[in-house]
Amino acid sequence: MNRTRFASKSENSSLWNWICRKVISLAVGSIILIAFCMWLRFYIDSKWHEYRMPADVRAELARLVKDPEQNINRYHAIIDRWYGVDYWPPGMGITDWLILAVLVLIVMPVIFTLTLRTARPLSVQISALANAAKSVAQGSFGNNVTIPEHLPLELRSLSESFNGMSMQLERYEKELKKSHVAMAHELRSPLTAATGRLQGMLDGVFEPNETQLKMVMRQLNELNRLVEDLHLLKLADAGQLNLNIVPAGLSEIVREKMAWIAPSAGRAGMSIQHTQNLMLSGMVDPYRIGQVFLILMDNALRYAAEGGVLEISYEATPDTVSVIFRDKGPAVPDELLDDIFTPFVREEVSRSRHSGGSGLGLSIARAICEAHGGRLEVEKHEKGGLVFRVSLRKA
Structure with missing residues (x-):
């Protein structure tokens, strides 16, 4: 029962109490270890010299150590002969113990004060992190901790x-x-x-x-x-979208989707300009990437038809190929540009008064691109409109 109570007390103690106990234990243990090592050094040296003595001299010295006044000259002669003139007996008298106690009483508070003063900010910060983490674990998201500059x-x-x-x-x-x-x-x-x-x-x-x-x-x-x-x-x-990735010509997929959406583009009064300056192939699932291209074309028809033109072009690097969709319709505000790929964001970032669609199209397009190990990015063009860039691995 006592052992259980002690364990519970130890587990429930604060970080600051834990640091104090450890520092005090370390300081006391260090002083005891230093004193013991100093004594042990002289003790071993004494035993070594004693081992080298003849048995009769060792017995004589043992008697004289108990009472040197019996023959003080003989006592010093043995010591000087076998231990050396600088030898000091490996023992501590009452005066030595008192001096050591005074030094401990003076030095240890200084050590404690300096060490604990240094450790206190660490304890405070870690405790703040623990409390904030507990709040987050309970569902109170958004809790922050202050970050003092003097911390490690x-x-x-x-x-x-x-x-x-x-x-x-x-x-x-x-x-x-x-x-x-x-x-x-x-x-x-x-x-x-x-x-x-x-x-x-x-x-x-x-x-x-x-x-x-x-x-x-x-x-x-x-x-x-x-x-x-x-x-x-x-x-x-969830990373569970099944893809049949093969080398495929991107321009062929684009042309197929252009033919599919051509009637709607004609009704909306938008022309699609396909600049096929590069014959590029990518490692893609043709069906899924076709979905991405169709979503971007349909998005331009819904929200940028008044610009009249959708330009599709290509770029390449040693490792990637990019298909670029640029419309000339009204762009979204800068503060809402990052939210354009958020599911169900439609009216808030719509570039037209009519909305249409479910608000999932661009979210699905980006998710499909990321499932390919690629990217779908958007930026505002300096001359107006938006530019969507589909970047994929080159075949």
Whole structure:
């Protein structure tokens, strides 16, 4: 029971108490070890000289050590002969012990004060980190700790990394809540429309004819497409998106998707200019990369049709190939540019009054590119519009 109580007390002690105990133990142990080593050095030296003596001289010296006054001259003669004139007996008298005690009483408080004063800021910072980490573990994201300049580099780096992690968790939590709200809204809209139309037919408000059923079917297809998009995005985020990566010509995939979207581009009044100045091949899944290209073209039609032109060109480095999509429509504000790839971000960063789409397209495009080991980046062009760059491994 006592052992359990002691262990519990030790586990519950604060870091500062732990440091104090360790410093005191180290100081006392160091003084004892130094004193013992000094005594041991003289003791071994004495025993070595005693070992070299003849047995009769050793016995005589043993008697004289107990009472040197019996024959003080003989005592000094033996000592000088076998130990040397500078020999001092390996022992400590009362005066020596008193001097050692006084030195310990004077020096140890100084050592304790200097050491603990140095360790106190470390204890305070680590305790602050522990309390902040406990708050984060309980769900209070965003808690930070102050970072004094006089701390060691490693502890400052740890504190900065913790603050960065806490802020990132807070941002993720906000984005997750926002995404859940948006997801519920996106799923509810077509479901509510289909349910309302069906209920109207059951109540006799609408005639259950082919036209009404097609309207319900469109809403259900929209709901199904949204669920499939969410499934694809989560697979990509989890690294479980199956890819059939082969060497493929990127310009051929682009031309195929241009032919697919040409009717919509004509209705929107947008022309697609394909500058095929390079014949480039990449290590890609043609179907998935085709999805990316189609998403970027469709995004330009939705939000940049008033610019009238979508330019598609290519760039290459020794290791990568890039397909560049540049529109000439209105660009998003600088502060919202990074959010353009966030799921369900549509109206907030929309470059047109009409929205359309589920707000998942660019998120899916970036996830597919990252699953290929590539990147999808966006920047504002100096002459207006946005530039999307798809960078992939060269074949």
